[in-house]
Amino acid sequence: MSGFSRTVTGPPKGGHYDLCVARGPACASALALTLIAAPLAACRPAPPPPVNEVVALVAPSLPIDPADAAWQRAPEYLAKLVPQDQVEPRLLTPSTPEVRVKALTSGGEIALRLEWADAAVNDTPGPGAFLDGCAIQIPRTLEAAPPDPQMGQAGRPVDIVFWRADWQASVDGRPDTLTALYPNAAINGYPFEARPLEPGSAAQREAATRYAPAQALGNRRVGPRPQPVEDMVAEGPGTIAAASAAPGGIRSRGKGARTATGWAVVIVRAVPAGLAPDARTAIAFAVWDGAAREAGARKMRTIWVPLAVRG
Numbered sequence: 001m002s003g004f005s006r007t008v009t010g011p012p013k014g015g016h017y018d019l020c021v022a023r024g025p026a027c028a029s030a031l032a033l034t035l036i037a038a039p040l041a042a043c044r045p046a047p048p049p050p051v052n053e054v055v056a057l058v059a060p061s062l063p064i065d066p067a068d069a070a071w072q073r074a075p076e077y078l079a080k081l082v083p084q085d086q087v088e089p090r091l092l093t094p095s096t097p098e099v100r101v102k103a104l105t106s107g108g109e110i111a112l113r114l115e116w117a118d119a120a121v122n123d124t125p126g127p128g129a130f131l132d133g134c135a136i137q138i139p140r141t142l143e144a145a146p147p148d149p150q151m152g153q154a155g156r157p158v159d160i161v162f163w164r165a166d167w168q169a170s171v172d173g174r175p176d177t178l179t180a181l182y183p184n185a186a187i188n189g190y191p192f193e194a195r196p197l198e199p200g201s202a203a204q205r206e207a208a209t210r211y212a213p214a215q216a217l218g219n220r221r222v223g224p225r226p227q228p229v230e231d232m233v234a235e236g237p238g239t240i241a242a243a244s245a246a247p248g249g250i251r252s253r254g255k256g257a258r259t260a261t262g263w264a265v266v267i268v269r270a271v272p273a274g275l276a277p278d279a280r281t282a283i284a285f286a287v288w289d290g291a292a293r294e295a296g297a298r299k300m301r302t303i304w305v306p307l308a309v310r311g
Contacts, residue, residue, distance in 0.1 A: 047072070047076075048073065048074065048075035048076070049075065050075070050076065050077075050078070051075045051076070051077050052077075053077065053280075053305060053306035053307065053308055054077045054079075054101055054103050054112075054283055054305055054306065054307045054308070055074075055075050055077070055103065055308050055309075055310050056103035056104060056105040056110055056307065056308065056309050056310070057073065057074050057075070057103070057104050057105070057310055057311075058104075058105055058106070058107070058309065058310070058311045059104040059105065059106060060106065061106060062104055062105070062106050062109055062110075062111040062268055063104070063111065063266065064111070064253065064254070064255045064266055064268060065255060065257075065266065066113055066115070066255065066256070066257050066259075066264035066265065066266050067257065067264070070104065071102055071104075071113055074102035074103060074104055074113070075102065076100050076101065076102050077100070077101045077102075077305070078098055078100055078101075079098060079099050079100070079101055079285050079302045079305060080097070080098050080302065081094075081096055081097060081098055081099060081285075081287060081300035081301060081302055082094070082300065082301060082302070082303075083095075083300060083301075084150075084286075084297055084298065084299050084300070084301050086150050086237075087150060087237045087238075087297060088297070089296065089297050089298055090297070090298070091294065091297075091298040091299060091300070093292070094300065095289045095292040095294065095300055096116050096117065096118065096287045096289050096300045097117075097300075098116065099114050099115065099116040099134070099285050099287055099302075100114070100115045100116065101113065101114055101285065103307070105271060105309055107271070108270065108271060109268055109269065109270055109271060110268070110269060110270075110271045110272070110275075111266055111267070111268045112136055112266070112267050112268075112283075113264065113265070113266050114134050114136075114263075114264070114265045114266075114267070114285065114287075115259065115262070115263065115264040115265075116134070116262050116263060116287055117261045117262040118132060118261075118262035118263050118289060118291075119261075119262070119291070120290070120291040121165065121258065122165060122289075122290025122291055123165035123166045123168065123169045123290075124166065124169075124181055124182075125166045125181070126181065126182075129290070130288075130290040130291075130292075130293045130294060130295050131164055131165050131166050131288065131290045131295070132164070132165040132263060132288060132289060132290045133162065133163055133164040133165060133287070133288040133290075134162075134163050134263070134265050134285070134286065134287050134288070135160055135161060135162040135163065135285070135286045136160070136161050136267055136269075136283060136284070136285055137149075137151070137158050137159070137160045137283065137284040137285070137286070138158065138159050138272050138281060138282070138283050138284075138307070139152070139156070139157075139158055139159075139272070139281060139282055140152075140156075140157040140158060140159055140233070140273070141156070141273065141274075142272065142273060142274030142275065142279060142281050143156075146281075146282040146304050148236070149284050149301075149302075149303050149304050150236070150237055151234040151235075151236055151237055151239070151240065152234050152235050152236055152239075153235060153236050154235050154236055155235065156235065157233050157234065157235045158233070158234055158235075159231070159232075159233055159243065159269075159272075160231070160232040160233065160234060160240070160243075161229050161230070161231055161232075161252045161254070161267050161269050162229060162230045162232060163228055163229045163254050163256055163265050163267060164228065164230075165256065165263070165290070167225055167227075167228035167229070167230075168228040168255070168256045170223075170224055170225055170228070171225065171226070171227065171228045171255075176223050176224050190211060191207050191210075191211075192204055192207035192208040192210070192211060194207075227252070227253050227254060228254055228255065228256060229252050229253060229254035229267060230242070231243035231244065231251060231252050231269075237297070252267060252268060252269035252270075253267075253268050254266055254267040254268065272307070275307065275309060276309060277308075277309045277310065277311060280306050280307060280308045281306075281307050282304040282305065282306060282307060283304070283305050283306075283307040284301065284302050284303065284304055284305065285301065285302045285305075286299045286300065286301040286302070287299065287300045287301075288300075
């Protein structure tokens with residue numbers, strides 16, 4: 001048909017050669033692989049259908065690695081992002097268009113996997129530097145009508161978990177030194193590294209704080225850290241504070257990694273109060289693109305999205 005004979009094995013028949021035989025062993029091998037691959041593909045589990053809300057599947061354990069195979073069974077919610085243009089400083093130019101969200105829960109904790117496109121890695125802090133990041137936001141109290149999505153409102157707090165790329169680099173082992181952050185920097189020496197000062201002594205520590213004023217003041221946003229995430233609480237724009245200093249403060253953990261197209265981040269925190277298979281809450285997401293000079297209120301965000309649990 002159309003100049004091709006039937007595909008059969010064996011010698012020439014009726015003056016026509018079998019197509020694979022005519023093309024040689026390579027074609028025959030390709031045909032064999034095709035015949036094997038077809039049933040294997042049919043045996044693979046189909047991806048979960050898309051959902052119109054964030055659905056947390058019940059799982060025996062929660063993976064912290066964004067590449068863990070356990071995430072394959074979780075349904076994916078595509079959250080559209082819009083610029084934060086409600087309060088100053090506003091973001092007027094859109095950047096990241098969407099974030100893909102999956103969720104799993106073990107009963108006591110909930111893990112959320114966020115993935116978004118980002119061509120450039122921005123994980124080096126410094127003057128004038130902007131960093132990649134993401135955050136999740138959940139109302140402190142389960143209510144039929146959640147508080148304002150712009151970081152809650154007075155008397156109706158929201159819990160926020162914030163991940164940042166430079167924190168991840170630190171957790172992954174990047175030293176918190178000037179030469180690690182800026183490999184081409186040339187340093188003659190620091191007084192606190194002078195040989196007469198015994199390492200760890202009071203005199204050495206006092207000298208070191210002169211060259212690390214933020215760390216000396218207890219600034220939690222600099223220096224080594226055990227987790228690349230930070231728990232916060234807010235009751236409206238401009239009220240954000242460390243959750244550890246507020247009643248009901250939570251302790252979260254997380255991990256971020258680069259993908260072929262951007263970032264994938266897992267955040268694990270306590271299950272929101274009242275969330276159960278028969279009760280929904282709300283959740284919101286935010287993404288910061290360092291290459292777009294986004295920081296603080298200048299971010300891409302979502303509105304409230306329903307969050308449900310499925311067994």
